[in-house]
Amino acid sequence: xxxxxxxxxxxxxxxxxxxxxxxxxxxxxxxxxxxxxxxxxxxxxxxxxxxxxxxxxxxxxxxxxxxxxxxxxxxxxxxxxxxxxxxxxxxxxxxxxxxxxxxxxxxxxxxxxxxxxxxxxxxxxxxxxxxxxxxxxxxxxxxxxxxxxxxxxxxxxxxxxxxxxxxxxxxxxxxxxxxxxxxxxxxxxxxxxxxxxxxxxxxxxxxxxxxxxxxxxxxxxxxxxxxxxxxxxxxxxxxxxxxxxxxxxxxxxxxxxxxxxxxxxxxxxxxxxxxxxxxxxxxxxxxxxxxxxxxxxxxxxxxxxxxxxxxxxxxxxxxxxxxxxxxxxxxxxxxxxxxxxxxxxxxxxxxxxxxxxxxxxxxxxxxxxxxxxxxxxxxxxxxxxxxxxxxxxxxxxxxxxxxxxxxxxxxxxxxxx
Amino acid sequence: xxxxxxxxxxxxxxxxxxxxxxxxxxxxxxxxxxxxxxxxxxxxxxxxxxxxxxxxxxxxxxxxxxxxxxxxxxxxxxxxxxxxxxxxxxxxxxxxxxxxxxxxxxxxxxxxxxxxxxxxxxxxxxxxxxxxxxxxxxxxxxxxxxxxxxxxxxxxxxxxxxxxxxxxxxxxxxxxxxxxxxxxxxxxxxxxxxxxxxxxxxxxxxxxxxxxxxxxxxxxxxxxxxxxxxxxxxxxxxxxxxxxxxxxxxxxxxxxxxxxxxxxxxxxxxxxxxxxxxxxxxxxxxxxxxxxxxxxxxxxxxxxxxxxxxxxxxxxxxxxxxxxxxxxxxxxxxxxxxxxxxxxxxxxxxxxxxxxxxxxxxxxxxxxxxxxxxxxxxxxxxxxxxxxxxxxxxxxxxxxxxxxxxxxxxxxxxxxx
Numbered sequence: 074x075x076x077x078x079x080x081x082x083x084x085x086x087x088x089x090x091x092x093x094x095x096x097x098x099x100x101x102x103x104x105x106x107x108x109x110x111x112x113x114x115x116x117x118x119x120x121x122x123x124x125x126x127x128x129x130x131x132x133x134x135x136x137x138x139x140x141x142x143x144x145x146x147x148x149x150x151x152x153x154x155x156x157x158x159x160x161x162x163x164x165x166x167x168x169x170x171x172x173x174x175x176x177x178x179x180x181x182x183x184x185x186x187x188x189x190x191x192x193x194x195x196x197x198x199x200x201x202x203x204x205x206x207x208x209x210x211x212x213x214x215x216x217x218x219x220x221x222x223x224x225x226x227x228x229x230x231x232x233x234x235x236x237x238x239x240x241x242x243x244x245x246x247x248x249x250x251x252x253x254x255x256x257x258x259x260x261x262x263x264x265x266x267x268x269x270x271x272x273x274x275x276x277x278x279x280x281x282x283x284x285x286x287x288x289x290x291x292x293x294x295x296x297x298x299x300x301x302x303x304x305x306x307x308x309x310x311x312x313x314x315x316x317x318x319x320x321x322x323x324x325x326x327x328x329x330x331x332x333x334x335x336x337x338x339x340x341x342x343x344x345x346x347x348x349x350x351x352x353x354x355x356x357x358x359x360x361x362x363x364x365x366x367x368x369x370x371x372x373x374x375x376x377x378x379x380x381x382x383x384x385x386x387x388x389x390x391x392x393x394x395x396x397x398x399x400x401x402x403x404x405x406x407x408x409x410x411x412x413x414x415x416x417x418x419x420x421x422x423x424x425x426x427x428x429x430x431x432x433x434x435x436x437x438x439x440x441x442x443x444x445x446x447x448x449x450x451x452x453x454x455x456x457x458x459x460x461x462x463x464x465x466x467x468x469x470x471x472x473x474x475x476x477x478x479x480x481x482x483x484x485x486x487x488x489x490x
Numbered sequence: 491x492x493x494x495x496x497x498x499x500x501x502x503x504x505x506x507x508x509x510x511x512x513x514x515x516x517x518x519x520x521x522x523x524x525x526x527x528x529x530x531x532x533x534x535x536x537x538x539x540x541x542x543x544x545x546x547x548x549x550x551x552x553x554x555x556x557x558x559x560x561x562x563x564x565x566x567x568x569x570x571x572x573x574x575x576x577x578x579x580x581x582x583x584x585x586x587x588x589x590x591x592x593x594x595x596x597x598x599x600x601x602x603x604x605x606x607x608x609x610x611x612x613x614x615x616x617x618x619x620x621x622x623x624x625x626x627x628x629x630x631x632x633x634x635x636x637x638x639x640x641x642x643x644x645x646x647x648x649x650x651x652x653x654x655x656x657x658x659x660x661x662x663x664x665x666x667x668x669x670x671x672x673x674x675x676x677x678x679x680x681x682x683x684x685x686x687x688x689x690x691x692x693x694x695x696x697x698x699x700x701x702x703x704x705x706x707x708x709x710x711x712x713x714x715x716x717x718x719x720x721x722x723x724x725x726x727x728x729x730x731x732x733x734x735x736x737x738x739x740x741x742x743x744x745x746x747x748x749x750x751x752x753x754x755x756x757x758x759x760x761x762x763x764x765x766x767x768x769x770x771x772x773x774x775x776x777x778x779x780x781x782x783x784x785x786x787x788x789x790x791x792x793x794x795x796x797x798x799x800x801x802x803x804x805x806x807x808x809x810x811x812x813x814x815x816x817x818x819x820x821x822x823x824x825x826x827x828x829x830x831x832x833x834x835x836x837x838x839x840x841x842x843x844x845x846x847x848x849x850x851x852x853x854x855x856x857x858x859x860x861x862x863x864x865x866x867x868x869x870x871x872x873x874x875x876x877x878x879x880x881x882x883x884x885x886x887x888x889x890x891x892x893x894x895x896x897x898x899x900x901x902x903x904x905x906x907x
Contacts, residue, residue, distance in 0.1 A: 092824060092848070092850070095847065095848065095850065096844070096847045096848050169847065175869075177867060177868070177869055179862065179867060181858050181862055181867070183868055183869070186846070186854075188850070190880050190881070191850070191880060273880050273881070274880075274881060289709075292706075294711065294879075294881045312903065314903065315902075315903030318903055318905050319901075319903065319904075319905060321905075322905035322906060326905075326906050407509060427513070429603070429898055430512065430513045430586065431509070431512065431513050433509070433512065433605070433608070433896075434896060435896055435897060436896065436897040436898075436899060437603075437896055437897070437898050437899070438898070438899040438900075438901060439898075439899070439900050439901060440900070440901040440902055440903055440904070441598050441899050441900070441901025441902075441903075441904045441905075442901075442904060442905045442906050444905070444906040445596065445598055445899055445901075445904070445906055446897070446899075450594060450596060450598075450906070451594070451600055451897065452592075452594055452600070462711075463607055463608060463690050463691075463894045464607070464690070464691060464711045464881065464882045464894065465881045465882040467894055467895060467896060467897075468896065468897045469897075477880040477881070477884055478884060479850075479851060479852055479853065479854055479884060479885065480852060480853040480854070480863070480868065480884075480885045480886075481846055481853075481854050481855070481856075482833075482853060482854070482855040482856070482858050482862060482863075483855075483856050483857070483858070484736075484855060484856060484857040484858025484859075484862075485732070485857055485858075486729065486731065486732030486735055486736065486857055486858075487736075487857070487858040487859060487862070488735050488736060488738075488739035488743075488858075488859040488861070489739060489743050489859050489861040489862055489867070
């Protein structure tokens with residue numbers, strides 16, 4: 074197989090499909106989404122059979138139980154795909170929305186119209202449900218998409234691709250609006266991220282090393298999320314109950330998620346009283362504590378090293394640093410954080426405002442658990458990822474992050490004099 | 491001079507300054523802008539003396555008269571810089587604006603706050619007034635900026651840099667908020683566009699080859715404008731007077747600008763009547779016409795080649811193509827255009843709506859001259875450039891294009907359950 078030629082054709086097909094997708098109605102897009110859901114429902118047994126191929130190969134290749142779990146089509150996760158498609162169909166169509174419409178002194182009427190990005194390349198690892206999530210968000214936002222899933226899930230992804238293709242045909246949309254790469258050849262990724270003529274943006278989903286590699290080599294803009302080193306800063310004017318609830322929830326609600334707290338910063342003025350209370354609660358949950366020198370004055374903990382402030386544990390481990398002031402907390406967050414989600418707990422109005430302005434993260438919170446940083450909690454309906462970039466989309470990325478805007482001008486024969 | 495070390499220091503200074511700039515008040519930023527204006531006014535003779543160094547060297551190096559013109563500090567263009575600074579000071583501060591604030595079902599209050607991008611690198615060619623324009627927009631939008639002007643203007647730019655630095659000091663802002671690269675060594679550009687740790691976005695201003703080179707090598711996002719191949723499509727249901735006015739104005743109001751029409755598309759149904767009228771008017775203005783085969787049936791013209799449809803003339807030359815339908819016009823525009831500005835002239839409501847939705851350009855117009863695509867005409871107050879990208883900023887880029895948004899969450903001890 075000539076990978077370059079194959080990917081060029083995929084790219085051309087996608088560009089062509091994107092022109093059509095840009096102008097189809099919300100009703101057509103929703104019909105396609107519901108048709109995909111129907112097909113998944115009707116073809117459960119076929120999908121499971123194809124999925125078995127991946128599971129058998131995966132077990133033979135020594136995939137971990139956790140990986141096999143993520144790969145497996147159960148009725149429950151097929152139901153989840155179906156439910157997800159229905160939810161995206163129920164969302165408002167972002168395309169064509171015109172805002173900021175006003176007459177300019179020249180007499181022209183100027184506004185901004187929301188439009189699709191065009192062609193979105195999505196590169197992801199083993200979970201095949203991403204195929205459906207990504208396809209549904211791209212269809213709804215009027216984009217064409219090229220999907221490149223993990224090689225472990227190739228048979229499952231191809232089976233889902235077939236459902237999508239048939240549904241697109243049935244609802245008279247261009248079947249190339251969603252293309253799932255048919256080969257596991259890694260050269261496809263290199264082609265995909267460099268064909269800027271056909272691809273408008275790349276969204277990598279997966280581990281940090283995958284995303285770093287893609288960002289480094291891409292010649293197409295990348296919407297990326299590298300890591301989530303989230304902080305809670307407990308101010309000396311924090312309400313103690315709120316501080317404890319938020320710290321415990323931010324760390325222990327779920328460990329393996331990007332919006333979990335990884336470092337707790339606490340003002341020296343309240344560290345002596347609050348750290349022992351927090352330590353007892355974290356001990357109950359089995360969280361290992363790694364503290365700075367001052368932390369060790371108040372509680373038993375492992376000594377934190379410089380590396381701890383840069384670490385996304387994704388595990389029951391928490392680093393703790395005692396700081397002298399909110400300013401020190403802000404400096405720490407902007408330096409060591411990953412610009413994902415950071416929170417202050419305080420009752421002081423002025424400090425809350427200062428923290429909000431100064432912390433350079435995609436979500437900045439006052440008196441709320443970092444766990445709220447999520448597309449569903451933010452009301453986006455669904456998310457393709459959480460961007461820690463500053464350009465284009467920042468924070469949870471839903472339909473709007475997959476769109477752009479163009480200026481529209483209505484005249485009546487207006488010329489410039 | 492160790493260019494790598496020098497640029498790293500510039501980058502670190504800029505990052506540090508950007509943290510401070512993010513939280514300074516509108517009053518402080520405006521005071522700095524007005525202080526720069528005062529200094530330029532007070533130091534006219536010094537500035538002209540420094541400028542003379544560039545002019546003398548430029549003439550010795552054989553710069554064209556046009557280049558020398560663009561380089562020279564006259565009282566008129568010093569006045570223009572002063573006026574530009576006052577205008578930017580008078581614009582509303584975009585930073586800190588919170589929009590879309592609403593309560594979520596969980597009880598958290600969620601909104602989006604407008605924030606600076608951080609550090610903006612701007613690379614431009616000979617005109618030193620860009621130094622002041624770029625600095626003023628970056629200061630007002632709360633960013634730090636690193637400016638790299640053309641080597642022809644090094645003395646002029648350093649003199650302006652000194653005015654800016656003194657004004658920043660006088661108004662108690664970080665003097666590194668605006669840094670003008672002190673050396674003409676080209677290696678600085680390579681450093682600037684790859685130090686993604688310190689630079690958030692690059693804005694290149696200049697010729698297409700400069701911008702292509704920068705885009706190719708950058709490891710930092712680029713807000714760019716490659717070229718302006720703008721179209722006017724005259725529909726068979728166009729009002730003839732509007733069509734003629736718009737076509738003539740779009741082409742002949744100014745030739746060397748990116749929003750000038752380069753290709754006229756005309757529906758075959760009206761080509762026989764309208765082309766001779768248009769040809770006569772273009773002849774009066776001295777515009778050379780290059781037409782497709784059908785065009786040649788109706789008027790005298792040079793035979794257009796494939797290359798003409800891809801050409802930004804920036805000159806009194808116009809390519810003309812007769813098309814069978816609006817659909818053909820849209821296909822031509824999306825294929826050959828540069829996604830800058832394209833216009834339909836029609837009285838037909840349905841076609842106007844279809845054109846608006848289907849044309850994939852940063853400005854899409856109905857019955858208006860392409861010459862309106864401009865930051866001042868759009869009410870942005872000033873522009874750093876016109877983006878033909880889809881990501882982040884699209885079309886004329888003013889203060890808002892130099893900002894991003896972050897999510898802000900107000901809670902009252904809210905935790906996720």
